[in-house]
Amino acid sequence: MTPAKRLLDLASALVLTLVLIPVIAWVAAWILLRDGRPILYVSERMRALGQPFRLVKFRTMTTVATDAGVSGGDKAHRITHTGATLRRYRLDEIPQLWNVFRGDISFVGPRPPLRRYVDMFPDLYADVLKSRPGITGLATLVYHAREERLLARCRTPEETEAVYTRICVPAKARLDLIYQEKRNVCWDFRLMVATVFKRLGIH
Numbered sequence: 001m002t003p004a005k006r007l008l009d010l011a012s013a014l015v016l017t018l019v020l021i022p023v024i025a026w027v028a029a030w031i032l033l034r035d036g037r038p039i040l041y042v043s044e045r046m047r048a049l050g051q052p053f054r055l056v057k058f059r060t061m062t063t064v065a066t067d068a069g070v071s072g073g074d075k076a077h078r079i080t081h082t083g084a085t086l087r088r089y090r091l092d093e094i095p096q097l098w099n100v101f102r103g104d105i106s107f108v109g110p111r112p113p114l115r116r117y118v119d120m121f122p123d124l125y126a127d128v129l130k131s132r133p134g135i136t137g138l139a140t141l142v143y144h145a146r147e148e149r150l151l152a153r154c155r156t157p158e159e160t161e162a163v164y165t166r167i168c169v170p171a172k173a174r175l176d177l178i179y180q181e182k183r184n185v186c187w188d189f190r191l192m193v194a195t196v197f198k199r200l201g202i203h
Contacts, residue, residue, distance in 0.1 A: 001106060001132045004185045009107050012192070013100040020094060027058055027091055034082045035059070040095060045112035048129045049122060053104040055112055056095040060086050069116065070168075072151035072160030096135050108188040109134030110176035117169060124169070128176045131183060136195040139175035147172070 017024075031039045041059040044052050060083025061075065079087070086092040099105045105112055112133035118125045134140075147168050154160040179187075 001103075002185075005106060005188060006103070008185055008188060009100050012107055013097045017097050020097075023091070024094055027086065027094070031058060031082055035080050038063070044115055045133070046115055046118045046125070046129065047104055047112060047133050049118060049126055052115060053099070053102075053112075055104070056098055058086055058092040058095060059083070060092050069114070069157060069161055070151065070164050072154035072157075072163070074155055074157050074160055076152070093135060100135070104133075106132040106134045106188075107136065108179075108191050109137050110172070110179070111137065111140060117165070120165065121169060124173050128173050128180075131176065131180045136191060137176065138179040138191060139172040141191065141194055141198065142175055143168075143172055
């Protein structure tokens with residue numbers, strides 16, 4: 001990560017944290033009152049081969065001890081009413097500002113993968129994770145909606161795993177590598193702005 005990119009991350013994270021303090025407090029209280037503890041969901045992700053970290057989000061699903069893999073239609077019954085709203089507006093991702101402060105992730109980059117997929121595709125992720133993972137990125141903007149539609153149709157963990165590994169992983173990797181070729185601070189800023197407009201429903 002270049003010093004300019006790190007400076008953009010820190011400045012953006014600081015401004016957003018200050019602006020979103022009331023939202024953070026409101027969402028935390030809402031989850032606590034409606035769904036109880038835990039308020040946060042912590043998931044092991046990879047920022048590079050052999051470099052795991054703990055990604056933080058607001059909890060949107062009921063907890064189970066055997067949870068594994070990405071979320072598909074087979075897990076839809078576990079999404080709480082609160083969680084559905086948080087996911088719709090991406091409010092569940094706000095705690096990832098902490099990961100940006102720590103340097104685990106950047107604002108822009110490939111989404112940080114679960115260890116299981118890095119272990120399945122080490123050569124692929126060795127290339128993809130040459131870029132610091134991010135909250136948003138080219139693959140997120142271009143492919144996220146299609147990925148959600150594909151996975152929502154899956155009715156078993158096995159089907160979810162097959163669709164994700166055969167279709168989604170290679171499709172997102174191609175986009176992540178395109179980003180990697182073009183990456184600079186201006187490109188990151190454009191993707192951040194595009195993400196804000198998309199989430200506000202402005203096209």
